[in-house]
Amino acid sequence: MQVPAAFQYERAKTVDEAIALLERLGPEARLLAGGHSLLPMMKLRLAQPEALVDVNDVAELGGVRLEGNEVRIGAMARHAELLASAVVAEHFRILADAERVIADPIVRNRGTIGGSLCQADPSEDLSAAFAALKATVVIRGPEGERQVPVREFHVGPYQTVVGPAEIVTEVRVPIRPGCGSAYEKVERRVGDWPVTAVGAAIWMEGGSITDAGLGLTAVGAEHFSSPRAEDLLKGKIPTDELIDEAGKAASEDCNPTSDQRGPADYKRHLAGELTRRALRRAISATRGQEA
């Protein structure tokens, strides 16, 4: 039987209260969101925080909403909420695509968007999806609020720029015209972490690509993205050859390792192939050709 080490439990009702608790309890305190990454690590004693600050009651951290030309996703929005969101389905198919294959429906009832990003697992699906969309993460702490581009949010495996008494409050995704997006994942079995997954977001105007975002996960891509493939695509008219080239560039931009999910060369192959598939779907979505 797996039992976490003993810790102090506190519950916050507001973000300010949570920040004050984190400050008072010190650097060995951790925020508790859905608990679906933190509690398994504590059960295995891979994490032994001295205190947990439960933010499940913090209403201001919830919800997915349209504000101006942005979709704002609260840190405590559950995976299931993002999957069910009509606003997300309308603007960012990539997020709905990704959510459909993240864990299983019961885990999705509990796990949160903020927890997923802050866990910073190198195989996290949403990190790749948000990298493709060039989202912004909003962080609040004792010194106030700051905004960090998602591509600067992760500083390494399981490491982010979030300070000890800071909290991620929101993820913001800008809505820009002519966008199409898609997410492609290969997993060993239903509900598993990706062997490899790729998300693509494409912005088109007058038949050519004005901007491109490619997010890759589980393959050691820096900042979960492929800048070389993105640069290749920008300003071009999409053709099969261009998509092939982008796939090749993406597979070269990653640095996979062999593990129980597969050998490195297989993952590299997948990175290229999934980039091609995601790009084809994203591009045809910009043309409104997909239902």
Add this chain to the structure above:
Amino acid sequence: MQITLTVNGEQITRDVEPRLLLVHFVRDHLGLTGTHWGCDTSNCGTCVLWLDGTPVKSCTVLAVMADGRSVRTVEGLERDGELDPVQQGFFEEHGLQCGFCTPGMMMTARHLLDHNPDPSEAEIREAISGQICRCTGYENIVKAIRWAAEHSGAAEEEVGA
């Protein structure tokens, strides 16, 4: 620390350690052993119960996180001695062999039918995809849930009559 919560409609207060998992609280402290405990790794789903009306894997929730909330376990499915249509469906369609996965499957099924009273086979399979059955091959579990969907109206009429 003291927690107060509603379990199957009954208010309960207990003293627990913060590190106690909800599955062990329900089984060992309340004696509600209908909720099973299997993998410990959030994978098998036999520990599924409802927290504030939503199915969760209770091996991955702390008992203290349920303070002030409501919990519904498989023991809370029957009403006035009448089996829930989901329970009846598992009986009619032979939806279990060893029965280890059954409580979690039934809690997920009840939630699915509450939100989607006439689910397709694909929707049922998706709903239970976070839960593992080592015996049935899922075939009869799907049939049991379909049985419940087809007989839910009738069961309610009987209760009402």
